[in-house]
Amino acid sequence: MKILVCISNVPDTTTKIKFTDNNTAFDQAGVQWIINPWDELALTRALDIKDAQAGMVEEITVINVGLAATEPTIRKALAIGADKGIRINAEPKDAFTVASQLADVISKESFDIILCGIESSDSNGNNVGGMLSELLDMPSVSSVSHFDIKDGKVELKREIDGGQETVSTPIPFVGIVQKGIAKEPRIPSMRGIMGARTKPLQVIEAIQTETLTEFATYDLPKPKAACKKIDPDNVKELVQLLHNEAKVI
Amino acid sequence: MSVLVYTENWDGKFKKLSFELVSFACEIAKTLNTNVVALSIGKVNDDELNKLGTYGASKILNVQNENLINLNNQAYTSVLAQAAAKEGATLIVFAHNNTGKAIAPRLSVRLKAGLATGVLALPSNFQPFTIAKKVFTAKAIANVVIKTPVSIVTLLQNAFGVFETPVAASIEAFNPEIKDNELKTEVKDVNKVSGKILLTDAEIVVSGGRGMKGPENWGSIEELATLLGAGTACSRPVSDEGWRPHEEHTGQTGKILAPNLYIACGISGAIQHLGGISGSKCIVAINKDPDAPIFEAADYGIVGDVLKVLPEMITAVKELKGN
Numbered sequence: 021m022k023i024l025v026c027i028s029n030v031p032d033t034t035t036k037i038k039f040t041d042n043n044t045a046f047d048q049a050g051v052q053w054i055i056n057p058w059d060e061l062a063l064t065r066a067l068d069i070k071d072a073q074a075g076m077v078e079e080i081t082v083i084n085v086g087l088a089a090t091e092p093t094i095r096k097a098l099a100i101g102a103d104k105g106i107r108i109n110a111e112p113k114d115a116f117t118v119a120s121q122l123a124d125v126i127s128k129e130s131f132d133i134i135l136c137g138i139e140s141s142d143s144n145g146n147n148v149g150g151m152l153s154e155l156l157d158m159p160s161v162s163s164v165s166h167f168d169i170k171d172g173k174v175e176l177k178r179e180i181d182g183g184q185e186t187v188s189t190p191i192p193f194v195g196i197v198q199k200g201i202a203k204e205p206r207i208p209s210m211r212g213i214m215g216a217r218t219k220p221l222q223v224i225e226a227i228q229t230e231t232l233t234e235f236a237t238y239d240l241p242k243p244k245a246a247c248k249k250i251d252p253d254n255v256k257e258l259v260q261l262l263h264n265e266a267k268v269i
Numbered sequence: 270m271s272v273l274v275y276t277e278n279w280d281g282k283f284k285k286l287s288f289e290l291v292s293f294a295c296e297i298a299k300t301l302n303t304n305v306v307a308l309s310i311g312k313v314n315d316d317e318l319n320k321l322g323t324y325g326a327s328k329i330l331n332v333q334n335e336n337l338i339n340l341n342n343q344a345y346t347s348v349l350a351q352a353a354a355k356e357g358a359t360l361i362v363f364a365h366n367n368t369g370k371a372i373a374p375r376l377s378v379r380l381k382a383g384l385a386t387g388v389l390a391l392p393s394n395f396q397p398f399t400i401a402k403k404v405f406t407a408k409a410i411a412n413v414v415i416k417t418p419v420s421i422v423t424l425l426q427n428a429f430g431v432f433e434t435p436v437a438a439s440i441e442a443f444n445p446e447i448k449d450n451e452l453k454t455e456v457k458d459v460n461k462v463s464g465k466i467l468l469t470d471a472e473i474v475v476s477g478g479r480g481m482k483g484p485e486n487w488g489s490i491e492e493l494a495t496l497l498g499a500g501t502a503c504s505r506p507v508s509d510e511g512w513r514p515h516e517e518h519t520g521q522t523g524k525i526l527a528p529n530l531y532i533a534c535g536i537s538g539a540i541q542h543l544g545g546i547s548g549s550k551c552i553v554a555i556n557k558d559p560d561a562p563i564f565e566a567a568d569y570g571i572v573g574d575v576l577k578v579l580p581e582m583i584t585a586v587k588e589l590k591g592n
Contacts, residue, residue, distance in 0.1 A: 031405070033406065033521060033540065033541055034540060035405075037405045037408040037409045039409070057521070057522055058522065061522075115374070115384070116377070116378070116383075119374075119378070138370065141405070141406050141521065142404065142405055143404055143411070144386070144387060144402070144403060144404055144405075144406065144407075145386050146365075146370040146373075146374065146386050146387070146423075147374045147377070147384060147386060148374070149374070150342070150370070150371065150372075150373070150374025150375045150377075150378075151374045151375070151377060151378045153342070153375060154346065154374070154375040154377075154378035154379060155378055159342065159343055159453040159454045160342045160343070160371070160375065160454075161342070161454055162342060162367065162370055162371035163367040163370065163371065165515065178367070179367055179516070180340065180367055180368075180459075181277075181279070181366050181367055181368070181467060181469060181470075182279060182461055182462055182467050183459060183460050183461035183462050184459075184460045185339065185340075185456050185457075185458065185459050185460070186456070186457040186458035186459075186460075187454055187455065187456055187457065188454070188455050188457055189453060189454040189455075190453050193453075193454075196370075196371075198522075199515060199518060199522045199523050200515045203509070204509075231416065232377065232381070232382070232383035232384070232415065232416055232417050233383040233384065233385065233413055233414065233415050233416060234413070234414045234416065235404070235411040235412070235413055235414075236399065236411075236412050236413070236414045237411075237412045238404070238409050238410065238411050238412070239401075239409065239410045239412070240408075240409055240410075241407075241408075241409070241410065241547070244565070244566065244568075245568070247554065247564045247565070247567040247568060247569065247570040248568065248569050248570070249564075249569075249570050249571070249572065250569060250570065250571050251571075252571050252572060252573030252574075252577070252578060255571065255578055255581035255582050255585055256581075256585040256588070258553065258569055258571060258582065258585070259582060259585035259586055259588075259589055260585075260589075261569060262530065262551070262553070262569070263589055266530070266551045266568065266569070268473070268529045268530035268550065268551045269473065269497060269530065269586070269589070
């Protein structure tokens with residue numbers, strides 16, 4: 021089987037978020053970029069399956085829609101263990117554009133399993149995986165917290181509100197994965213980092229696409245009023261405040 | 270023209286979140302001078318369906334189809350697309366839950382309708398349709414402009430509230446066409462958590478972190494939660510250690526919650542955790558480290574040993590409830 025993992029290039033989660041141009045653009049100055057955490061977990065799970073079942077997974081490819089500056093992130097995915105990388109040379113303007121670019125490339129290849137993280141930590145969209153599956157006219161399973169291949173068949177568990185379901189799907193399909201799919205993301209080894217330099221990273225020129233949405237302006241959350249501290253010897257006061265002042269209990 | 274709402278049911282019953290979606294749609298429909306159509310899939314009786322009218326749904330499309338007992342992303346997308354076309358929907362509203370996240374993006378492509386997910390409030394503008402959502406894991410808010418004639422949104426739970434606007438609702442059986450090739454995924458087994466308050470549904474959440482020292486100390490969290498009718502949650506290290514199940518993990522890569530009250534017990538408040546709780550109306554922090562970042566996010570705080578404070582809190586809540 022051939023697995024494709026779609027990866028997003030996002031600011032490190034500890035980045036201080038600032039905006040420029042009258043709050044219309046994210047200020048990228050000094051930002052460290054990483055693989056989107058959910059995408060990294062998806063890649064980790066794909067690698068775990070490949071390692072556990074020799075011969076079952078033929079190849080793992082990572083794909084990213086981004087300009088040249090995202091290549092270090094793709095190289096990191098190669099260092100973690102992906103076999104090859106693809107970068108579609110386009111600015112990821114909105115989720116529909118990204119999904120359209122991905123769909124165009126994927127439809128010309130033959131991937132059996134396409135994995136996406138459930139959201140990216142920058143736009144928090146939950147969009148691309150579902151949009152991609154619809155553009156490719158493939159089944160999709162979302163909120164996937166476990167994924168395995170047994171006897172050539174795909175087994176998934178997905179989270180529902182109030183429980184979990186075991187789902188089967190034919191291939192090809194799009195799996196939209198969340199927390200639980202892998203415990204910890206893999207850390208590249210020194211050998212992996214050295215090897216990543218020579219792994220293939222193909223750059224594909226973008227097609228013409230359109231956007232359906234635009235992040236027009238940004239706001240920072242209003243600063244919160246200072247925390248009201250209560251004496252640890254007077255816990256009763258806290259409960260009274262929650263009842264009488266905050267009116268939440 | 271109409272505003273279409275997908276109202277999910279759980280074993281034939283709607284939850285507060287379904288009523289919140291209808292309330293939200295109703296407020297928008299008033300501005301647009303149109304009506305709200307709710308779509309229900311699965312076995313729900315008329316009494317239950319009529320409840321949607323209390324919150325402003327004037328028409329309820331009732332879909333009963335053996336093939337739609339479990340969520341199937343492709344087939345559900347088809348149902349919604351056909352309902353949207355039939356009702357001339359200019360806005361389609363979903364919950365920002367597992368189901369909404371699964372269907373809304375597919376529907377966005379099917380209808381070529383712009384999608385804004387996890388929205389926080391009513392649209393700030395209708396021409397063009399502009400609506401606020403959290404980005405950068407709740408560290409900022411983006412005002413999203415949808416450029417297409419039809420818009421789709423998923424509403425963050427508890428962001429709007431439930432408001433009654435009673436109207437007479439008509440219930441209409443709706444039989445959309447489902448193609449065989451849209452039924453490729455199959456649910457083999459369903460494992461429901463019963464008897465527990467759903468975290469995303471809970472108005473009060475009691476949550477524990479590493480400061481709880483170990484799973485053996487969770488009794489007080491559960492007792493307080495039971496007293497308050499609250500759900501229980503935890504921080505990432507706690508679920509990673511296996512002290513608590515993954516479903517309880519709240520934060521950037523876990524659940525995003527917006528309860529009325531979030532009580533953080535022995536949680537330091539790493540930025541990833543705060544990203545999952547910043548929508549809470551009121552945050553209480555109990556932590557022995559006065560410099561823990563959780564106090565910056567909290568409304569009320571106690572600097573002290575959570576294992577000593579919790580039993581006292583339980584006593585105080587019992588006294589309050591006794592009155």
